[in-house]
Amino acid sequence: MKADPTMEQLNNYYLCPKFEKTFSFLGKKWNGLIIDVLLQEGTLRFREISRQVEKCSDRVLVDRLRELEEDGVVERYSVPESSFVEYSLTEQGKELAPIMAAIHSWSEKWYPADC
Numbered sequence: 628m629k630a631d632p633t634m635e636q637l638n639n640y641y642l643c644p645k646f647e648k649t650f651s652f653l654g655k656k657w658n659g660l661i662i663d664v665l666l667q668e669g670t671l672r673f674r675e676i677s678r679q680v681e682k683c684s685d686r687v688l689v690d691r692l693r694e695l696e697e698d699g700v701v702e703r704y705s706v707p708e709s710s711f712v713e714y715s716l717t718e719q720g721k722e723l724a725p726i727m728a729a730i731h732s733w734s735e736k737w738y739p740a741d742c
Contacts (some may be wrong), residue, residue, distance in 0.1 A: 652698055656662075657683045657691050662700065662720060663727050670704075670715040695720070 653659055657680060664679045671679075677688055685687065690712055695701035700720040705712045716723075 652694070652700070653723075655691070655694070657687060658695060659727070659730070661688070661691055662716070662723055664736060665701065665714065665716045666718065666724055666727055672711075672713055672714050726735065 653662075658682045660683070661676065664676055668675070668679070673685075673688070673692075676692075677683070677685060678686065683691070692701055692703070696703055700716055701711060701714055702717050702724070704713055
C-alpha cells in the first residue's frame with residue numbers, strides 16, 4: 628500500500644534546512660510580532676513599530692529588524708543626511724500574510740481569551 632503523499636511530504640520537511648530556517652526566524656522572539664505589525668500597518672518608522680511591540684527593548688528591536696532585513700523579509704528605507712528611516716515588508720515578507728492569518732486563527736481557537 629502506498630503511503631499518503633501528504634505524510635511523506637511532511638516527513639521530508641523534518642530534516643529540511645529551509646523548513647528549519649523558516650521556523651528559526653519566525654520563532655525568534657519578537658519576529659512574528661514585528662512581521663504582524665508591518666502586515667497590518669504597512670510601512671512604519673522605528674518609533675511606530677516600537678510602540679506596537681511595546682515590551683521589546685529598542686536595542687533588541689534594532690537587532691531583529693536587521694536580521695529580518697538580512698533574511699530578505701523587511702526592507703529599510705533611509706533618507707541620506709537625515710534621521711528619517713522607515714521599515715516595510717518585502718514581497719517575500721508580504722507572502723507570510725496567509726501564514727500569520729493561520730496562526731491567528733489557530734491561537735483564537737486554542738488559547739483562552741484572557742491571555
